Amino acid sequence: MIQAKAINHIGIAVKSIQASRDFYEKVLGAQWEGEEVVVEQKVKVGFLKLGPAGAEVRLELLEPTSPESTIAGFIEKRGEGLHHVAVTVDNIQKRLDDLKAGGVRLIDEKPRQGAHQAQIAFLHPKSSCGILTELCEPRH
């Protein structure tokens, strides 16, 4: 068991952050936090938060910056929509090692750099009830 501390964010694949923002801000009342390009992942990431301070949930809009981006492939196959759920963990490498030893399929055996300089790694959806699950260790 990795004892996740919280839902860190919900990742949503979109063709255009600019075009999707309105729904989250004007319909749901989420608050825009800004965007950043994660070059290694070939995505632009836009962050919004929703809910009262201290208990907000962060939404991560993922827009491909290249047709080779895995997000572009995802949208091509499945359309825009829920892409992953991220949970907050500590000691991410140890968590990955423990999961692997326990027979959980991993996409990333070593953490990589995500937005906000967090260390992230994905579990395979075949081992996580069909939803791509991201472990996220925020920068301390």
Ligand code: ZN
């Ligand atoms: Zn994410």
